[in-house]
Amino acid sequence: MGQKNESSTDFILLGLFPWFRHPHLLMLIILLFYTIALTGNSLLILLIWLDSRLHTPMYFLLSQLSLVDLAYISSTVPKMVINYFTGKKNISYLACATQLFSFLTLGLAECILLTLMACDRYVAVCKPLRYTVLMNPKVCLQMAAAAWIGGALAALVHTVYPMSFPMCGSREINHYFCEMPAILRLSCTDTSVYEMVIFLTSTAYLLVPFSLILTSYIVIFLTVLKMNSRKGRNKALATCSSHLTVVSLYFGQAIFIYMTPTSSHTPDQDQLVAVLGTIVTPMLNPLIYSLRNKEVLGALRRFTGRCCN
Template structure:
């Protein structure tokens, strides 16, 4: 159910942003990237979850884990960076509107999007290879519906404190620092918004930025619960539940959060359906 919602909702945003010229803006360009990331992110984990639910085996093979870990880390890291870029876009739009077209030039936006993807896949290559150097004891069946670093470290029969420290450092770089940058951007946005004289402008700012902050919260809070504490800090069942939230629930809710009360999207749908020529 959630997977179908994720597919439909995110594909809807991608195609609508592409087809409607009014949505050819940096905000919807980055939103399309986020939707595509969410599609890939859920596809890298949910099929295995469905196999576990309906099949006799409730584990994932070590080889499958290697492949899946790489993509989960890559896409998750890329999304962390992309959410920072989206907050910067909103900061420029609200705090420096006269310079927006210069600062958020299409070429620069494409470079930012490429940087998000490259940083994710490069970081994942380093971190996943370092994780798979850890020798495992006994069986190589991961008790999880998808492969995560904490789940792998639990299978090790050697001291994993170095790996746990590396995990904490990497999480700080790609979770804590992005979160600080996002909150700093919205702190500046809030100060600017409160000085606005226009009630309509104020409502639009808080509507757009509020949706983004909700998405940030739904994505970052569960990840911090998993990656900012030692693998022994969470029970396996608790870890599965938290992982299920940010890999399945959050990507399915993102399209609803961004479009439910979005007048630009509603106008684009009406234009696409031929219900209105001028919006």
């Protein structure tokens, strides 16, 4: 009886695109992306930690972003893969709440980190003489702490509320992980008031940071255009364009999911966009920052040279 009561509170994760005709191929692609993300982000963290030339505020924040991405993709993919290969689709109430909290904490922390990285680039390009003062090690640690704590506090609120709503009928979550909009669809009660709270939180964590990032880069580009040094101009543009690419990928999908009404998009659209944010972006981030960054490539060459010797 206890087992029956416990199982009755479980949710059922229907998985990624349950209608897809070739699930084995899909899972192989997901595993490939996961492996690339783990390898790329771990290597980037290792290079930044080992190479003294990368001990700068920009690369410290980048290492924090890679750490977030490692945890971010690991909060969803392993459970999905285990469910697929074991044939089990259930997830307990506590595990679902834990996954939702972890996912939201990491996602919100990434929003804050991307904004802080834009601020770092603004100070480096527009206030170069004051860079070492404004971006000292203490400030960098405070930035990292603000990202993690700010993400966790908001995530706690948006985990407790959705998980406390009464669920009616089927407890099947049409998704590959416990995501807030998918859980809200199971609720018996009117969630319109809470959806307004989500919109306000999304404005604070998505629209405001995105606006700050765009404003920072407008000022940066105007400053770069005035530079006399072509080499300095190209270096600044290369660094900023890498960050802008990551920002566009991440904020675009997050705004679509959390700032548009749940009824305006289908579960399949939610899953497709979620894959872009939770799997593709963490995989691409280290590639974008390393392949277009001569300092990171130089650190990689020095590291491989020491390993070979």
